[in-house]
Amino acid sequence: MGQESTNLTLIENAYALWNSEGEDNFAHWMSLMDDNVHWRSLAGGVTGMEFTADCDCKNDVVGYFTRLAQDWKMLHYTADHYIAQGDWVVMRGRCGWRNRRTGKEVQTPKADFLRLKDGKIVEFHEFYDTAAALAGTQ
Numbered sequence: 067m068g069q070e071s072t073n074l075t076l077i078e079n080a081y082a083l084w085n086s087e088g089e090d091n092f093a094h095w096m097s098l099m100d101d102n103v104h105w106r107s108l109a110g111g112v113t114g115m116e117f118t119a120d121c122d123c124k125n126d127v128v129g130y131f132t133r134l135a136q137d138w139k140m141l142h143y144t145a146d147h148y149i150a151q152g153d154w155v156v157m158r159g160r161c162g163w164r165n166r167r168t169g170k171e172v173q174t175p176k177a178d179f180l181r182l183k184d185g186k187i188v189e190f191h192e193f194y195d196t197a198a199a200l201a202g203t204q
Contacts, residue, residue: 073182074150081145081157089140092131099124100186109196114203137203138163141171153181161194165202172202 076098083094101124111119117133120126141162149156157178164171174195181189 070150070152072185073153073155074148076182076185077150077155077157077180078145078148081143081159085143085145089131089135089138092128092135095131096124096128098185098187099127100183100188103127103187103190105130105190107192108194109199112196112200114200115196137166139166143176153183155180155182163199163202168203170202172198174198 080095080098084092087094103121103124105121105127107115107118107120107130109115109118111117115137117130117137119130121130141164143159143161145157145159147158149158157176157180159176160174161176162171162173172195177193179189179191179193180187
């Protein structure tokens with residue numbers, strides 16, 4: 067199996083577990099993180115979604131997941147398509163979340179770009195409807 071296939075399988079399995087186990091169990095994702103991972107979210111730490119601030123190491127990503135689980139309850143995380151090319155895997159899908167404070171539900175398209183090196187995620191960039199997510203916090 068080539069590197070693209072290996073990377074694709076790792077990421078497909080990670081999303082399947084994420085969807086079935088929920089935001090409270092992020093241990094599998096953490097096992098895939100490089101210690102110096104660069105993690106970026108489209109919201110970029112904006113007020114109301116501070117957990118989305120840039121992360122530059124594995125420990126920062128633990129904080130991201132911990133605060134995400136404190137603020138939001140995942141309703142679903144559906145990965146519809148994957149593309150693997152070189153070191154990169156792209157997931158296109160959709161997800162739904164309920165804000166724990168406001169009770170508002172948000173549904174959004176989702177795209178994640180992941181770069182892997184030696185079986186570890188070294189870059190992660192997530193894209194989603196930030197306006198909808200921010201509206202869910204108010």
